[in-house]
Structures are given as structure tokens and as C-alpha cells.
Amino acid sequence: VQLQASGGGLVQTGGSLRLSCAVPGRTFDNYPVGWFRRAPGKEREVVGVFSWSGNREYYADSVKGRFTISRSNAENTVYLQMSNLKPEDTAVYYCALKAYGRRFPGPLSDYNYWGQGTQVTVSS
Numbered sequence: 001v002q003l004q005a006s007g008g009g010l011v012q013t014g015g016s017l018r019l020s021c022a023v024p025g026r027t028f029d030n031y032p033v034g035w036f037r038r039a040p041g042k043e044r045e046v047v048g049v050f051s052w053s054g055n056r057e058y059y060a061d062s063v064k065g066r067f068t069i070s071r072s073n074a075e076n077t078v079y080l081q082m083s084n085l086k087p088e089d090t091a092v093y094y095c096a097l098k099a100y101g102r103r104f105p106g107p108l109s110d111y112n113y114w115g116q117g118t119q120v121t122v123s124s
Helices: 024-029
Strands: 004-006 009-012 017-022 033-038 045-051 056-059 067-072 077-082 091-098 111-114 118-123
Touching (some): 017 091, 017 118, 033 067, 045 067, 045 077, 045 091
Parallel strands (some): 009 118
Antiparallel strands (some): 017 077, 033 045, 033 091, 045 056, 067 077, 091 111, 091 118
């Protein structure tokens, strides 16, 4: 399963951006899809995860109320809508499919299919 993230760019503080993750074969019907990010000099961290089969969602405290995960069945795409962006949101963003484990959102090791990442830069 090859995921492909896109939609990153440069945006000012307080702005919005929507990232897209192409997921082949509507695999997200059965497996959770997560968004992650890696800021310069930091470890990769979870941003949010959505399980449509289990009707569960998770968002990191740092993005709650600002970021939302949604999907388009017609386009086999999962979105990360980001609003009220802050400079600390600057990072490379990745989408990933969780094919292992029962914990939710689970550790990074449960996510075994990753997209290539897209850069988001928030200017102050």
C-alpha cells in the first residue's frame, strides 16, 4: 500500500492549509489513518488519527480544536484540515496507515505504510 501526501506549503500565522493523503483502494474503510509530523530537531509525533471502522478519533493536545481529519470516498483521500496555524506547526507532515495492533492510536510502530511527507512552513 503506497500512500501519497500532498498540499503542504508556506502560510502565515493564523492561516489555514489542507493536506491530502491518497489512500489506494479505500483501505481506510478497514484501517485507521494517521497524520504525523516531524519538526526540525525533533522526533516524529502523532498529530491525529481517525478510525472509520471503529468510529474513533484522536488528536494531539497541541492541535485539538484547530486540526480536523476527514475523508472523501469518491477520491480515496484522507484530509488534514489545519486552521489557526502557528509557527510551531512547522514540520514535515506524513500520513500513515495503521495495519497492526489493537491499541488506539497506538505507537508509531503500528503504522507500517507511510506517505513521503509534505513540508508545512508557518511564518510569524
